[in-house]
Structures are given as structure tokens and as C-alpha cells.
Amino acid sequence: MKKNEEVTIQSETIFNGRVISLELHDVKLPNGRESKREIIKHPGAVAIIPFKEDGKIVMVEQYRKAMERNLLEIPAGKLEKGEAPEVTARRELEEETGYGCEKLKHIISFYTSPGFADELVHVYEATGLYEIEDHLELDEDEFVELVEVTLEEAEEYITTQRIFDAKTAFAVQYARLKENK
Structure with a gap:
């Protein structure tokens, strides 16, 4: 495990566009709690x-x-x-x-x-x-x-x-x- 890593429990693609997509991730935080992360995926x-x-x-x-x-x-x-x-x-x-x-x-x-x-x-x-x-x-x-x-x-x-x-x-x-x- 990486220092302060947030481990993805599950993810869902909310939007898929021409240039980007938006994913919602449920993550486990380093302190054991859970949170959500909105992540834009881009091809570079x-x-x-x-x-x-x-x-x-x-x-x-x-x-x-x-x-x-x-x-x-x-x-x-x-x-x-x-x-x-x-x-x-x-x-x-x-x-x-x-x-x-x-x-x-x-x-x-x-x-x-x-x-x-x-x-x-x-x-x-x-x-x-x-x-x-x-x-x-x-x-x-x-x-x-x-x-x-x-x-x-x-x-x-x-x-x-x-x-x-x-x-x-x-x-x-x-x-x-x-x-x-």
C-alpha cells in the first residue's frame, strides 16, 4: 500500500463524452473512513x-x-x-x-x-x-x-x-x- 493511499471500493461512470468521462469513486481513506471522489478521465x-x-x-x-x-x-x-x-x-x-x-x-x-x-x-x-x-x-x-x-x-x-x-x-x-x- 502506498503512503496515504485511498483505495477504490467501487466506481461508476456517470458521464461519457467526446473528450472526457466522469467517474464517481467510493474510496477507503488511510484512517479507515470512507469518502467519495469525482474523477475526470481524459486521454491526455x-x-x-x-x-x-x-x-x-x-x-x-x-x-x-x-x-x-x-x-x-x-x-x-x-x-x-x-x-x-x-x-x-x-x-x-x-x-x-x-x-x-x-x-x-x-x-x-x-x-x-x-x-x-x-x-x-x-x-x-x-x-x-x-x-x-x-x-x-x-x-x-x-x-x-x-x-x-x-x-x-x-x-x-x-x-x-x-x-x-x-x-x-x-x-x-x-x-x-x-x-x-
Whole structure:
């Protein structure tokens, strides 16, 4: 048994959607009592930090219904069943930006909200960008606008909350650390 482990007694899937499912778990706590946990199951995702030769970062601006506003983000998308994260990263980069890349380097993987979700995001750095003329199209319910930003602009956008999501804020901080090495 793991330290402070919560053992699932039973679980029930309450909702099964296109992107997520919601499970309700009855758990036995380390002190012997029982409780309930609501858990979001997610297939995982990738996020790509695309660097142009001039150092600018290619981002996408899109409306996020959950926030009821536009956000400026690095390209990202969910893993398809059986798809390797690197394959997803290359596909999402092409779909969302129209770019391919010569080099794709895995930076880190992290859980987005481990208190209630199992979503694991794999972050990649893309360099050697080149335009793909006949590139993959966005999903039919996806609408994005490309925005190229300098590192300084991205840092300012974090303070003004134009960039307001964890994966993109992480990407900007990664870029700053990389530049300072």
C-alpha cells in the first residue's frame, strides 16, 4: 500500500463524452473512513512551443467557452486513441498553425489538475519551422487566429491575463529560462 493511499471500493461512470468521462469513486481513506471522489478521465494531450528562427513564438488565439473569453495559447490538442504523443504534437502543430518542424523535442509532461483529473500534458519544443502549403485543416468546431509574439510580449500578456492558462505560462517561463542559459 502506498503512503496515504485511498483505495477504490467501487466506481461508476456517470458521464461519457467526446473528450472526457466522469467517474464517481467510493474510496477507503488511510484512517479507515470512507469518502467519495469525482474523477475526470481524459486521454491526455500535447502542447507545442513553436519557435521561429527570429525567436518569436507562434501562438493561437481562440475563444474558450469555459472562460467565456478569448485566450492566447500555445498550440495544443488531445491524444487520439493509440496515438503517440510526438505524432499528436506534429499533427496539432500542422492543424493549428500550418507549420511543420524539423526538430521536435520533448520538454516535460505534467498533470493539469491532479485533485480531480488524470489529464497528462506532454510539452514539446518545435524548431526549424516551415510552412506546409496543403496542411491539415482544423477540426470543424475549432476557430483560431495565429499570433506571433516575442518573449517580452508573452511575458506582458501573462501579467495582463491575455495569456491565462498554465501550459502557455509554463511555455513562456521555459523560453525565458532557455534564453538565459
